[in-house]
Amino acid sequence: MTLTTRAVVASGGWPLVGHTLALLRRPLEFLASLPAQGDLVEIRVGLQRMWVVCCPDLTHRVLRDGRAFDKGGPFFDQMRIILGHGLGTCAHGPHQRQRRLLQPAFSRDRLAVYATEMSRQLDTVLGTWRDGQVIDVLAAMDEITTRVSARTLFTTHLSPQQSADLLHSLTALLEGAFLRMIMPTWLARAPLAVNRRFNRALSTADALTYGIINAYRHDGVDHGDLLSMMLAARDEHGDALTDTELRDQVFTFWLAGTETTASLLAWSLHLLGQHPQAARRVQTEVDGVLGGRVAGHDDVARLDYTTRVLTETLRLYPPGWLFTRVNTTEATLADRTLPAGTVLLYSPYLIHRRGDLYPDPDHFDPDRWLPDHTTTLPRGAVVPFGGGARRCIGDTFAMLEATLVLATITARWQLDPLPGAITRPRPRATLRPRPLHMRLRQR
Ligand code: HEM
Known part of the structure; x- marks a missing residue:
């Protein structure tokens, strides 16, 4: 693979539809094939031209300069229909103020409090599991992460039914967003x-969220969670967030924090099912650290191998696999001058599967992440949580939650793959394993 910086047009485009079919039918294979063609590769989705950044250096440049390469393009156009202009979708201008307002919710102290709630929710869900039962792993992980989001970030007001309705509608929104991103605009209407x-899912999620906000305003109690914090926040003019702004942030945190972590967990359980040796190493580690109890905040630092398993899972199956940007001024990348308004794509999946960065890139090997193995990786090579000012605000939250869940499950259960079952990545707004059923065996 060449290391020179080249800008080229992707092969295999069709008149009128361009690369739309490849993106719809086999998006991951299509993306992973692009670095062999160049460092900056032009694709066409319908009549729209877009540039895919295919090397770590350009990915780093795009992520680092959030003013020049701002949130925009088809992914965020769709996301803004759902999320409005919350933290993840707002433009560079209002971003810093929002981030400053919300960052304290992810301080070390707050994370320690969330960890207690994570362990409690986990214990409740695992208490319903039975020896020999076959579970839908993704649904089970969705249940855990939904409960955790509900209890730590927003609300004590949601009934289990409302919580399930919210999860269901947000999943439908994410599913629809990806398809509508690729459709021509007239088809999306x-x-x-x-x-x-x-549209139905959007109405349901709206009604539930405004319900939560009203309940909080009505009871006036500080619940010590993110929504209470947002309700109390005042900007430099002393103004509070409007209901619409609150709704956009609530949606953002539900969407960004629930399905992503559940996908990471489901993939890691799948990979451990496929790699019994790695599974045994996780078991040995958690048996030593936990001795059968639920994992807590202070255990995480001692769960090295478990953390490496999660990091390797994020490399192979990054839940956020494709994002778009738009450059706000003329920019030169890979010797190509791109006018303002050009759509750029970056893909953690594509970068993480480059063989020159990760030898035997499709192979699951948690020991790639031993400290002395990672020193040679260039900037922009490890991007499961993005980078720059728009890096995931929930990265530590997600790793904490995933480590607690994976360690506690492994301490108590062995999850066996079903003979002959085939699980494939299903790339939508997040990358999900489908279908994934496994049999529970009590340890
Ligand atoms: C394994 C789990 C997760 C993954 C893989 C993930 C991945 C990402 C990525 C790649 C971005 C950057 C998107 C871009 O560049 O356009 C991002 C942003 C974001 N994530 Fe996460 N995320 C995860 C969990 C979470 C959690 C648990 C939360 C909240 C509790 C969260 C909240 C957010 C928010 C609010 C942003 C926007 C940040 C900003 O623009 O300032 N994420 N995430």
Whole structure:
């Protein structure tokens, strides 16, 4: 693979539709094939031209300069229909103020409090598991992360039914967002089943969220969570966030924090099912550290191998696999001058599967992440949580939650793959393993 910086047009485009079919049918294979063609590769989705950054250096440049390469393009156009202009979707201008307002919710002290709630929710869900039972792993992980989001970030007001409705509608929104991102604009407005499902899900999630906000305003109690913090926040003019702004942030945190961590966990359980030796090493580690009890905040620092398993899972199956940006001024990348308004794509999946960065890139090897092995990786090579000012605000939260969940499950259960079952990545707004059923065996 060449190390020179080249800008080229991707091969295999069709008249009118460009690379749309490849993106719809086999997006991961298509993306992973692009670095062999150049460092900056032009693709066409319908009639729209976009540039995919295919090397770590350009990925780093795009992520580092959030003013020049701002949030925008088809992914964020769709996301803004759902999320409005919350922390993840707002433009560079208002971003710093929002981030400053919300960052304290992820301080070390707050994370220690969240960890207690994570362990409690985990214990409750695992208490319903039975020896020999076959579970839908993704649904089970969704249940855990939804409960954790509900209890730590927003609300004590949601009934289990409302919580399930919210999860269901947000999943439908994410599913619809990806399809609508690739569709021509006129199709996204047509009376199709996918659009009807999308609009219905948006109304349900809106009604539930405004319900939570009203309940908080009404009781006036500080629940010590993110929503209480946002309700109390005042900007430099002393103004509070409006209901719409609050709704955008609530949606943002639900969407960004629930399905992503559940996907990471489901993939890690799948990979451990496929790699019994690695599974045994996790068991040995958690048996030594936990001795059968639920993992807590202070255990995480001693769960080295478990953490490496999660890091390797994030490399192979990054839940956020594709994002778009738009450059706000003319920019030169890979010797190519791109006018303002050009759509750029970056993909953690594509970068993480580059063989020159990760030898035998499709192979699951948690020991790649031993400290002395990672020193040669260039900037922009490890991007499961993005980078720069728009790096995931929930990265430590997610790793904490995933480590507690994976360690506690492994301490108590062995999850066996079903003979002959095939699990494939299903790339939508997040990268999900489908289908994934496994049999529980009590340890
Ligand atoms: C394994 C789990 C997670 C993964 C892989 C993940 C990944 C990402 C990525 C790649 C971005 C950057 C997107 C871009 O560059 O356009 C991002 C942003 C974000 N994430 Fe996460 N995330 C995870 C968990 C969470 C959690 C648990 C929360 C909240 C509790 C969260 C909240 C956010 C928010 C609010 C942003 C926008 C940050 C900003 O623009 O300032 N994420 N995440």
